[in-house]
Amino acid sequence: MPTTPRPVKTVLASVTAAVLLAAAAATPAHAQSPPLRDLADQQGLRMGAAVASHLLDDADYRRTAATEFNSVTHENDLKWESVQPQPGQYSWSGADRLVEFAEQNGQQIHGHTLVWHSQLPSWVENGSFTPAELTQVMEDHIDTTMGRYRGQIQTWDVVNEPIGDDAQFRNSVFHRVLGEDFIAQSLHMARAADPEATLFINDYNIDGINAKSDAYYELAQDLLAQGAPLDGIGLQGHLISGQLPQDIQQNIQRFADLGLEVMITELDIRMTMPVTQQKLEQQARDYTQVMDACLAVSGCSGVTVWGVTDAHSWVPDHFTGEGAALPIDDDYEAKPAYWSIHEALGGDGQNGPDDPGPGEPGTGTCEVAYDFTSQWGQGAVVEVTVHNGSGSAVQDWSLTWERPSGEQISSAWNSLIQQSGTTVTAGPVEWNRSIAPGGQVSFGFQTTHAGAPSVPGGFSLGSESCTIR
Template identity: 45%
Template sequence: MRSLRTGLSLTGLVTAAALLLTAPAAHAADTPLRDLASAKGKVIGTAVTGSKLTGTYGDIAGAQFSSLTPGNAMKWGTVEPTQGSFNWTEADQIVAFAKAHNQQVRGHTLVWHNQNPSWLTNGTWTSAQLGTLLQNHITTEVTRYKGDIAAWDVVNEPFNEDGTYRSTLWYNGLGSGYIANALTWAHAADPAAKLYINDYNVEGVNAKSTALYDLVRSLKAAGVPIDGVGLQAHLILGQVPATLQQNIQRFADLGVDVAITELDVRMQLPATDASLAQQKADFKSVTAACAAVTRCVNVTVWGFTDSDSWVPGTFPGYGAATPYDENYAPKPAYYGISEALGGTTTTPPPSTGACSATYSVVNQWNSGFTGQVTIACSGASLSSWKATWTYGAGQQITQAWNAGCTQSGAAVTCTNASYNGTVPDGGSVTFGFNASWSGSNPVPTVTLG
């Protein structure tokens, strides 16, 4: 992108940036991800929130993905918040949506140390009582969705980083045998469902993944029903393990399926062109590693849009971890997945139109001023925007509206609010700010991205 510079008097206007757009794509690749995956004998999935499965969110979830994972709707704390009182509303909603869109459902999760109801975690149970509670929970939930769930994450996150068993309600009360029992009970409730053990930081060959490997091998040797392993793949930008495909293959060689179950790639915010390009490479690398191993059957992203991601709330300063931005526009990461599944991405030709940013000082006094920037498009459009500039005389933004503005030293970055990222052809968006100045107020050169 190229910005155009022009001058500005203190009370005048400046066309601070007029950019020829080499095009953030306004739509996804022509061939949906689910069709590309199917052609390779794979399933492509996403975690979803049931209440959002309408409008654009629902359209994308239904068109692009062949599998849905309830993000929270099937966890114990959701389905049985009070002992003996069940709430299946959101889980039923997701299952019904999947049926209507010819999708699989991946059940998540039956046995976990988190998101359990307080009546369970605060109770005082004998080992026998705890075992009965667990068996009843698994049997009740799996039986309800018998025939509707292709695969269950039966046991979630049983290991510490060093490969020892995690100290949990289940391990402390029942010993490591709870894992085999849970798998056995789930199989009895629905013999057709594929049963998985799921964990994080097990994507590469390391102590934790080796402990999981040894467990699966021992379970198979004992005749316990275990069909697969889930590698969560909550990754940091640029840190896809070099041994990912090797690790997938060694599990496959045990005679079990492998799924990438919770893929996202978080980055420090704000996102840059360079970080988005690296994220594309990371999504492509993970998807390609799965595509290369016959028994790697599923790649599921943990939410497909940044507006539905867990990352910002858990890792302050990080985000932008999914294939779609907050306005449901596909990011480079989307095309990384597509390319790894054999899709061809045609870069849209440069637009003959342009979007420009007009900077104005609308009021000025002895120690401060009010400014605004209007972003307008003609023959082009934006699905999100970012305006950046560097102040030359110590000016400091003190307040902004209709945009999120941050200043580091002299560098200012303003990005769209959740409600005004889209600038259609022929449309415009304006944001404003107050700032301080002293001595002089030279004109900044603004770059629009």
């Protein structure tokens, strides 16, 4: 679990449509393979990532976070020291920015975190509170933070890491002043702040069955027995490649059997540097093991990786000589771990120009499928599939259509898109320049609209008109 804001490499970029479209070539889900979020949607599963709001200035980071994940978690922007550095003085800019980003991209949000012994402002950590005073401080913080995002953030880590590695309650200001009752109190405060939210406790090193996870199992039983509104438990999943517990599924199952929702909330699987192909293959098997464990238990609702790319992972700064812990590397390239997740979610687990892609080929010479994969307010995500029904390959294809009135494309992936007035032209990127006979290519984009989204009236592949299916 990251305990301090991570030093990161910030790339300043103008977040304009032109930049986002030009950056589309970097998406890890090349060619016709659907992104992870599409596969997860089909499974009814969260596939999330921890996102840092300031890194959304980086076009590749922003696009990958939007394209690959159907859920986001604030990496640091919702922690107490970030939102309330001084008593009663709140700062929401970073947290608001990620909430807005998620809503623009049709993503769920997991709130992290409300009550935690770390990343506390000094006025809380070192305060000389009476029990009544600390209770009021907690209630004000929880009510203000959750109240601001009521109806927007669906799930919350209400209490984070209250038990130490010795399986005993951690020596925090909350436990010193209020005892272990602070956990139940926090949950009741959170329920009052947003009755519709799903409330979690969350910790690391409780992925398998061990003394610490046993302590959490007993804590969960106690909380439920006393009527505390505990809805779920987060198993963080900061793991070491080749050293995963073998009973992850059994551990998930026992918490699910208590009636709790279980999420893998902060998954990364680090390796000793330097990276080798053998290590990458082992890491891919490890990610498969975690994904399969979650998918095998109906009460496991999702998996969130702790970061978008290795370039901004917290791991190298906290584990000397270790890193490369995420499924997407420093250059936004998909690693074997990415494709192992892809396969676990029901995809083909591979990337290449010969992949058939989703959907069945049409029968016409040129057919276009234009599907809204998600919609919200005044925005939508569109997936376009172009089928070549002719007997010869289409090289350096160009698909043209008239943009529906009031719509504007803001970002795209797997295609370079140009807009001139109301005319839109989509062309290939490096890996999908050719549409084989009987083959197809797929690409996607995000659009804003004034009214309801609509399908264009017609498409042309080069000089040939296409059938819309």
